[in-house]
Amino acid sequence: MPSAQDAPGERPPGRAPLASLTPEQRAWTAxxxxxxxxxxRPLAEAAEPGRVNRxxxxxxxxxxxxxxxxxxxGVVRAVDLCLLREALAQECTEAETALALQGLGAHPIAASGTEEQRARWLPEVVAGRAVAAFALSEPEAGxxxxxxxxxxxxxxxSGPPGPSGASNPSGWTLHGEKQWISNAPEADFYTVFARTRPDAGARGVTxxxxxxxxxxxxxxPLRMLAPHPVGLLTFDGVPVGPDDVLGEVxxxxxxxxxxxxxxxxxxxxxAVGMSRAALRVALAHAGERHAFGGPLKDLQAVSHQLADMATRTEAAALxxxxxxxxxxxxxxxVAGRSAMAKLYATETAQYVIDAALQIHGARGLxxxxxxxHLYREVRATRIYEGATEVQRTIIARELYR
Structure with a gap:
């Protein structure tokens, strides 16, 4: 991807370090x-767009x-995950996405898998030898x-009756489709969510x-706005057994x-990482680009917009x-806080990147x-893992819980 045009680890002019980060965390992210x-980044630039970059x-x-x-x-820490994603996103969104997809696809094994499942797959994931995928979305269920x-x-x-009162099967066959699945159809394994009890809503999914x-x-594969490995999966009687269940039936x-x-x-x-990258190039451009007798940063319309971009980015990060x-x-x-963070940060990134593009004018296009690059990357963040509207629904529900 294109460079953020500053030295890695360098902070934007005029911004103090976030109070929420320790000196050790700031050094690690640098x-x-x-x-x-x-x-x-060189590995990302050398790869074919739209394919898994092994x-x-x-x-x-x-x-x-x-x-x-x-x-x-065995404990996946949210703070480490966030620091990893924010730092990588500032320099190489492809690396950030590759790491996130490994985590998303393999976390159900780490959190809900058996000893055998974890021993078989997690060392391969951690070594970067096995590519994971999280298969939840469908054509009619996003x-x-x-x-x-x-x-x-x-x-x-076989065995005693299950939660529905019916006998536990000795296995299942999967029938149907999954769509908009990252790393599909090139992943080495998939965490797949399927209906084991008809008409049971959320209680009938395994x-x-x-x-x-x-x-x-x-x-x-599917061709998307940003050229990521995203695809459709078809299941024509795919066999799975009790040893393949993650958690409980x-x-x-x-x-x-x-x-x-x-x-x-x-x-x-x-999203915060992308906001920071966009803000850096906007600050540099506004300081160097001259129009109407001086640098753009001296125009109140531009300087106030930069101030809003910086303030919203810091608020999103916190x-x-x-x-x-x-x-x-x-x-x-946690559900409400997670929804707030995802909602505000992704909406902020859309605003910051769009504003940075406006400050750059045609050259940014x-x-x-x-x-x-960031303009294409940011749009999907407001949709996947729960669209903005879904996050607002979660937040409102949590307020009354």
Whole structure:
């Protein structure tokens, strides 16, 4: 991706370090930015757009970033995830996205998988050898995830009755489609959410770990606004068994919600990173570009806009870090805080990047310019992992809880 046009780790002029970060955290994020700019960005630039970048994923493993995401003690920390995503996003959005997708696809295994599932897949994910994917969305079930239709049809019966009163099957076959799935159809395994109880809403969904080589599993890539690896998956009688269940049968919606509660603030962190990159180039351009007898920064219309961009970015960052800290501390109201962080930070990033583009004028629209790149990148953040409107619904519901 295009450079943010300043030295990695350098703060924008006139901005003090965030009070919410320790000196150690600030040093770590500066190191991450340097790594992203020098080691990861060249791998991103050399790759084919719209495909899984396996050398980049391998580099995330080689440099220990995936190990930081999935530490040896098994506890995924929201603060570390947010700092990783914010720092990488400032220098290489492709690296940020590759790391986030590894986390999103593999977190259900870390949090809800069996010892055997974790032993089989997590070392491969941490090393950057296995590419993960989180398969929740469907053609008719995007924001309303409880409406998903992918069917898990039972095969045989064994054991005591399940939550619905019916006998537990000895296995299932999956039938239907998933759509807008990041890393599909090139991932090595998928966390797949399927309906095991018809007409049961959120209570009839089970999470399955589905390796990519299962018979009946197919798919094709989709071309999106930003050229990421996103695709459609087809399930034509894909076999899964009790050993593939993540968590409990019919408990998959909880697996999905716990994953999204962790990752929603980090989507906000991604947005904050992009906001910071856009603000830096806007500050540089406004200081160097002359019009109407002086630099753009001396025009009140421009200087006030820069002030608003900086203020909203800092507010978004503080909201993200507060939500992540609350998650790690196990505080109540995490769902509402996560939704607030994701809502405000992504809407802010859209505003900041658009304003930076306006300050640049036509040059910011040139293909290959950082702002042209960020303008395409930022739009999807207001949709995936719960659209802006869904976040407002979650926040309002939590206010009355």
């Amino acid at each position: 190191t991450l930015r340097t790594l992203a700019a020098r080691r990861l 050398p980049l994923v391998a580099a995330l493993g080689e440099h220990g970033l995936l190990a930081r995401l999935f530490p040896a003690d 924001s309303d995830a409880a409406a998903l239709r992918l069917r898990a049809e039972p095969v045989g019966a 999470a399955f770990l589905v390796p990519a080589d299962r018979p009946g599993l197919g798919g094709r 019919d408990g998959g919606f909880g697996v999905a919600l716990r994953t999204l509660d962790l990752f929603r603030p980090s989507v906000g962190a991604f 909201l993200v870090h507060a939500a992540a800290t609350a998650y790690d501390a196990g505080e109540p109201g 040139e293909q290959g310019h950082l702002l042209e």
